[in-house]
Amino acid sequence: MLRYGFDSTLTFLVYWGFLVFAVVALVLAATARADAYRAADKQSKNFWLIILGVTVAVDALLGMLFLQIAGLVATIVFLVDVRPALRQVSGGGGRRSGGSSSDGPYGPYNGGR
Template sequence: MFGPVNSVLSLVFWLLSIAAFLLSVWALVHAIRIPSRAFQAAGKQTKQLWLIILGFATLFTFAAAVNYLGMGMGLPNIFTIAAVIAAGIYLADVKPAVTEYRGGGNAGPYGPW
């Protein structure tokens, strides 16, 4: 009786775990590419602290994602939820603030080209 429902719910949780992992990877890659001085200029925490936080976030979300293949730490737990929140805070608050300080690029007198 619970077989099909269990498999659908397992699939939904696995897809959510994959999405959380991709969110964490996106935040980590962005933080790696931004120079350290951009974090200071934007008045945010240091780049090193964000790299540590996002590194652990990526680790925990990866562990949650591979759980559904039989190799994880268990159901998404408090660490996975905290990891998603940390990556979300970075992408919603820190990323827009530090992106404007990103150096380089092809900027002309009327903006990037």
């Protein structure tokens, strides 16, 4: 009895985690510019919106674990491969302070030139 309650609660939380993860990826895909996908040499924006939209629909409506895992893989690919490439092409690289790539923790390494 206790095991059934734990399993159902854990399963519920995992399914909600899949859904939240997919929704975040869908919002990030929707807010990126369409030309950034082409510049990063990735699939089109419409492709990713369809894939991630289907993932959100499957996670929210169906509950078929093998489809949810396929959607999770697509979401991870978007967040780990496509999103960083889009940020790099769009000028949203890792540094938020506006410094150049030669800046160290205490200033530029190029002697202040």
